[in-house]
Amino acid sequence: MSEIGISVPNVNVRGPEVPRTIEALDPVFTVSNLSVFYGDYEAVRGVDMTIGNREITAMIGPSGCGKSTVLRCFNRMNDLIPGARAVGEILYHDENLYGDHVDPIEVRRRIGMVFQKPNPFPKSIYDNIAYGPRVNGIKGNMDEIVEEALTKAALWDEVKDKIKQNALSLSGGQQQRLCIARAIAVKPDVILMDEPCSALDPIATTKIEDLMQELTRDYTIVIVTHNMQQAARVSDRTAFFTAEVDGAGVRHGRLVEFDETSRIFTNPSDKRTEDYITGRFG
Template sequence: MQSPTAVLSARSVSVYYGSSLAVRQVSLDIPRGEIVAFIGPSGCGKSTILRCFNRMNDLVASARVEGQITYNDRDLYGPKVDAVAIRSRIGMVFQRPNPFPKSIYENIAFGARINGYRGNMDELVEGSLRRAALWDEVKDKLRDSGLALSGGQQQRLCIARAVAIQPEVILMDEPCSALDPISTLRIEELIKELSGDYTIVIVTHNMQQASRVSDRTAFFNAEATDAGSKVGYLVEYDRTERIFHEPAQEATRDYVTGRFG
């Protein structure tokens, strides 16, 4: 089950908010250099699991993670692991573009500076913006506010910001859900270009997006509990073409063919 090239690996992971269970018993491996998509209906816990991978759930006081997650074979929640250090190795791009209300240059430089970057900052800013296919559009206005850009440009700036600190993994939490179709397409192209150098985990509501960009797809579903809340669980995890063309589970087939969700 454990593949030798897994960067991140979840074993029987359950997440609680307070006393209520949000996701139960998720086990999956994220192979190095691949793009993995998490799909599923609302409330199925795909974002919750994603946020366990860079310990963003630590910031939610009531959240509790059970089970084991390993990052390069080390326990991610082990006593010697520092969440701040982890987050500079496992970057994140959010649902709504959230550039800092500072210059485009400063948006990139901040992460590098706090992580003790000692190279040439101008080169890093240019390289990161090029990597995010944004350089040509902003090279003449690096001192302008990041908020002056369009939504799609802002999201690419956020990707450039994540790339700038050279993480190993980039987690993307529905990065295109607030964008128009053309911006979405550009981000998807960008994600494909980044694969290989980075391991990418992307949560998406959009099944076409999952089938277009990802190598592997995990389908999550939710079921109602007696208490009236919903609990998410992993239904099926396989190569993307199998999930979309010959899924093993009936629920997966129903979902990817648009019968529910």
């Protein structure tokens, strides 16, 4: 591309093209002083961040820094782990996600999730997509719902002739797009992605990343990733987490820095962020 012929690493930072500031944020989630406990162990301590509407927010950091734990608070997935409990506040469109009146099942219908390992149900492709609408009592032409979800997930053309085949006959990358389609089929507001490409090859990864760019027109996306290039390529904002040992010798996940992706990757304000993104740590 470049006429000068300098080999530039393929790190396309999406941030500068669409400059935004924290203040202009239209928040979907507002996290205040969030701590997450597993039993007595405080896995994550004191997180403050905001997730913007129709943006892609990346959460990066070394293993054990609590980024997945925080992600799983957004759809109350941690409720399923015995002994897990969140302290602090997460507002979802001004409604306290952990309020007494909140039904976690309703939360998960609005806030979908895609997991690290593709986890299609051992059913047909069609039934995988139709599962969510069925269990949520969504009325309408199921064939259309399935086609629309698969089209949005850029999978329709590849599977339209074998829609009744078992989903496990698909490749890993296709399975992951199927899982994204499955999440889309219940028409959520937010899609959470927990390292969605870590089990995929580079080509499948590229497809998922392209898909995320498409989806961000309609959905708010929060992605946890180990891959810094991925965060840089796809996200508008990046949260950098790390694990720190407190005075009592206990490790806690902490949010170090949260800013526009371009700023995090070019001009981070914290030394720890800089060390991490330049590869000196983690």
